[in-house]
Amino acid sequence: MTTGKDPIPLQSHEGESDVENEIAELERRLAAAKAKRCCSSRSRVELSSLLEQPLSRPDLSHHFHLLLSDSALPLGSFAFSSGLESYLAHGHKSNPYHPHTSFAAFLPLSVSSYASTTLPFVLSAHRNPTLSNLAELDDAQDASIICTVGRRASIAQGRALLGIWERSFSPSLSPTSSPVSAAARDDLKSFALLVKKGGGSKETPDASAHLAPLFGAICSVVGLSLQQTAYIFLFGHVKALVSAAVRAGMFGPYQAQKILAGDTVQELITEMIKREWETRVEKAGQNVPVMDLWFGRHEVLYSRIFNS
Amino acid sequence: MNSPFPKSTSVPGEGHLVAKLLPEGISGLETFTYQYPLKLISPSRPSEDESVLVFLLSYGGGLVAGDQVNLKVDVRPKAKLTIVTQGHTKVFTSTSPDIVTRQDMHVHIASEGALCLLPDPVQPFAGSVYEQTQIFRLEDNASICLLDWVTRGRTARGEDWSFVRWVGRNEIWTIPTAEGDGKTESRERLLVRDAVILDSNRSHPELATLRDSMHGVGIVGTLLLRGPLVKSVGDFFLAEFAALPRLGARDFRSDAAKQAAALAHSTPREKWRAERLVMERDSKLLWSAANVRGCVVVKFGAPEVEDGRLWIGSMLQEEGSISHHFGDHALMCVR
Numbered sequence: 001m002t003t004g005k006d007p008i009p010l011q012s013h014e015g016e017s018d019v020e021n022e023i024a025e026l027e028r029r030l031a032a033a034k035a036k037r038c039c040s041s042r043s044r045v046e047l048s049s050l051l052e053q054p055l056s057r058p059d060l061s062h063h064f065h066l067l068l069s070d071s072a073l074p075l076g077s078f079a080f081s082s083g084l085e086s087y088l089a090h091g092h093k094s095n096p097y098h099p100h101t102s103f104a105a106f107l108p109l110s111v112s113s114y115a116s117t118t119l120p121f122v123l124s125a126h127r128n129p130t131l132s133n134l135a136e137l138d139d140a141q142d143a144s145i146i147c148t149v150g151r152r153a154s155i156a157q158g159r160a161l162l163g164i165w166e167r168s169f170s171p172s173l174s175p176t177s178s179p180v181s182a183a184a185r186d187d188l189k190s191f192a193l194l195v196k197k198g199g200g201s202k203e204t205p206d207a208s209a210h211l212a213p214l215f216g217a218i219c220s221v222v223g224l225s226l227q228q229t230a231y232i233f234l235f236g237h238v239k240a241l242v243s244a245a246v247r248a249g250m251f252g253p254y255q256a257q258k259i260l261a262g263d264t265v266q267e268l269i270t271e272m273i274k275r276e277w278e279t280r281v282e283k284a285g286q287n288v289p290v291m292d293l294w295f296g297r298h299e300v301l302y303s304r305i306f307n308s
Numbered sequence: 309m310n311s312p313f314p315k316s317t318s319v320p321g322e323g324h325l326v327a328k329l330l331p332e333g334i335s336g337l338e339t340f341t342y343q344y345p346l347k348l349i350s351p352s353r354p355s356e357d358e359s360v361l362v363f364l365l366s367y368g369g370g371l372v373a374g375d376q377v378n379l380k381v382d383v384r385p386k387a388k389l390t391i392v393t394q395g396h397t398k399v400f401t402s403t404s405p406d407i408v409t410r411q412d413m414h415v416h417i418a419s420e421g422a423l424c425l426l427p428d429p430v431q432p433f434a435g436s437v438y439e440q441t442q443i444f445r446l447e448d449n450a451s452i453c454l455l456d457w458v459t460r461g462r463t464a465r466g467e468d469w470s471f472v473r474w475v476g477r478n479e480i481w482t483i484p485t486a487e488g489d490g491k492t493e494s495r496e497r498l499l500v501r502d503a504v505i506l507d508s509n510r511s512h513p514e515l516a517t518l519r520d521s522m523h524g525v526g527i528v529g530t531l532l533l534r535g536p537l538v539k540s541v542g543d544f545f546l547a548e549f550a551a552l553p554r555l556g557a558r559d560f561r562s563d564a565a566k567q568a569a570a571l572a573h574s575t576p577r578e579k580w581r582a583e584r585l586v587m588e589r590d591s592k593l594l595w596s597a598a599n600v601r602g603c604v605v606v607k608f609g610a611p612e613v614e615d616g617r618l619w620i621g622s623m624l625q626e627e628g629s630i631s632h633h634f635g636d637h638a639l640m641c642v643r
Contacts, residue, residue: 089555090594108514109521116505144501146605148598203602204482204497264514271512285477285503288521289528292607296596302554 060179061223067169068219069232071239075160075211080153081244081306082110082237083291086298088248103245107238107259108268113288114237115272117144118154118212120284122233123276125216126226131187135194135206137213140281142205147296153308158211159195165218166192173222184221191217230273238265244306321346323379327360327389327421335360335387346377356635359388359424370398373436377411383421383450388537390424390638396431396459399438405472406437413442417450419485422537424634426624428641429457429527429613434470441477445496447485451535453630454478455620455642458506459613460526468526469506469519477503480534480603500603502530524592527616531606537633542604544627549597553585580626587622591615617642 067073084106091101121141125134145151165188173180191207191214200206212233219229242256259265276284286292298308323342330336334357342348347365354361364379371377383389399409417423423444432438444452456476461467480499508518515521522528533542559566587593593615595608610616621642624630630638 105516108512109516112512112515140498140501143498143601144503146500146502146598146600146607147596148600151600204499268512268514275511282501283503285475285505287505287507289504289506289607290521290523290525290594290609293594293596293609296598296607297555297594299549299596300552300555302557 064222065224065228065232068224069235071243074164075157077157077236077240078243078247079306080157080240080308081248082114082153082241082308083295083298084110084241084244085248085304085306086294086301089301090294090297103250107241109288109291110241111234111238111268111272113286113291115234115276116287117284119230119234119272119276120279120281121210121212122216122230123226124281125213126220126229129184129187129217129220131190134187134191134213134217137281138207138210141210141212142208144284145210147292149298149308150295154210154212155208156307158209158214161211161214161218162192162195162209169218169222179223180221188217188221227273231269234269234272238269247305320344321375321377323348323377325362325379325389326382326384327387328384329386335389337362338384345371345375346379356637358633358635359390359422359638361390361392361635361637364391364393364427366397369395370400371409371411372400373402373409374407375409379413381413381415381423383415383417383423385418386420388422388634390634391427392637392641393427396428399430399432399436399471401433401435402437402472409436409438411440415442415444417444417446417452419447420449422451422535422633424453424630424638426453426455426638426641429459429529431459431461432471432474433461434467436471437473438471439475443479443481445481445483446534447483449536451537452480452532453538453541454532455529457527457529457616460522463526469522472508474506475504477501478530478532480532499534499601500532500605502532502605504528504530524611525609526611527613528609529607529616529620531620532603534603538629540629541624541627545597545604545606545623546599548581548623549595551581584622588619591619593619595619
């Protein structure tokens with residue numbers, strides 16, 4: 001590899017034997033460094049195992065954190081674009097308001113609007129996941145989603161989550177050893193019954209199973225912190241938006257991951273959680289009025305790939 | 309000794325209105341009190357008697373920073389009340405963001421009573437801070453028609469969503485009828501909570517400014533409808549929304565075929581609709597309508613305030629039942 005024509009100027013004046021010596025020296029140093037690495041990594045393992053014992057029992061909240069933030073959680077989120085598709089259609093050249101649509105402009109607006117209308121319901125349900133509060137929040141949210149398309153999306157995903165709880169999560173939690181209390185399970189069970197029974201009038205059903213309050217309650221029951229719950233909830237919204245943008249052909253999967261990993265999304269979510277931390281559900285509301293128009297007018301799109 | 313002037317309550321900005329059905333079968337006022345800065349006027353010799361008309365005014369034509377208006381309205385069984393304004397409700401600049409100008413309305417509508425509230429839009433000036441809460445509690449078969457709209461401000465002075473904060477919240481509740489027959493639902497129930505929060509405080513630099521987030525819209529409005537007297541107008545909005553041309557659909561017909569189809573608009577309604585659609589397109593007005601728990605919620609937005617007014621006026625006039633039930637005076641602010 002090293003010859004007289006070696007491009008590195010330092011070596012170009014050196015003789016054959018110097019080069020041989022240098023190789024030998026480098027090889028020796030490499031071997032030494034490898035040995036050192038071996039030792040130090042062993043000692044690190046030893047150190048960490050001293051500090052941190054393997055868990056005698058799985059950390060349930062950590063496990064559910066992963067489950068609930070997984071894109072594979074079958075909520076059907078991929079079917080909804082949260083107004084993105086309609087926003088793009090309205091940004092067409094025949095466009096009323098905006099000739100230039102961009103995902104970079106839509107994302108912060110959408111997250112802000114979603115946080116302002118919906119996050120308080122998640123937070124309240126997490127703080128008090130009892131049956132009475134859950135039912136009340138569900139009813140209040142049903143009254144405050146003032147568009148057919150949004151209501152459809154919220155109920156479809158909420159019912160899917162309730163189904164996952166009933167069929168998958170709840171049966172897999174050991175009734176004796178898991179930290180999930182029997183009372184909490186009973187509350188969710190009664191809520192599911194309320195939804196199934198379909199009581200109340202057609203106008204005002206007893207329970208609809210909207211996503212936000214159920215998400216808050218279930219996260220609370222499996223031990224996720226309020227902050228974690230809020231973060232997963234808003235990040236889930238961002239993931240759904242980004243995936244919708246990929247499906248709508250706005251950009252590819254690498255760009256999608258770049259957006260998801262970026263500082264902007266992290267800071268945005270953190271700021272939105274801070275903004276809505278104390279907001280009572282009665283004070284929640286729409287802060288981007290045109291979002292309601294785009295959302296509501298998803299119904300009048302000629303062709304649609306999403307349900308919202 | 310009856311004073312010809314309505315009594316004043318003692319708390320500033322408080323007012324109370326009670327509409328009842330008079331023996332001769334028309335609606336009239338039973339109670340009618342107000343206190344500065346709120347002002348109520350009811351014409352003594354009304355030209356129409358479908359409903360009793362009240363002007364909701366404020367001294368000086370607007371609300372000064374820190375003004376608190378708190379109006380209580382009761383509509384007795386079978387009475388019909390119409391509330392209008394005389395020009396935009398101006399909200400003057402606040403010297404400090406903590407000084408909130410507030411307007412609250414608590415309305416109770418008894419069985420078969422009705423309220424039509426189609427005011428002029430609220431016009432918040434640059435630097436103003438305004439919160440409005442309107443709560444409507446309806447007994448069985450009570451009706452409400454409510455328009456809540458806000459403009460970007462004084463465009464002549466370059467205002468474009470330049471206020472500090474504007475919050476509008478409307479709630480419709482059903483409540484058990486006073487002399488309940490025991491059959492009706494015994495608890496209060498929230499039907500719709502519509503809330504718009506426009507705040508100039510961006511909590512993150514990535515977020516658009518309030519002005520940018522409005523996307524060129526100069527007026528946004530919400531029409532809420534509930535009850536038997538406004539059922540037909542609600543159905544009308546839903547049907548017209550369903551009849552909107554699909555966005556992104558292409559028209560492959562030749563110009564001659566389009567013209568022929570336009571001429572074939574046989575009914576006046578179809579002709580009106582075709583004209584309205586042109587107007588919607590030209591004025592860049594967007595709207596949607598939805599049925600939410602037995603209430604019809606219409607949302608609209610347009611770059612120009614007058615276009616928004618023309619549109620909502622045209623819809624309500626074409627359908628006609630608001631004039632029929634409340635009289636033409638109910639529509640005076642949307643014409």
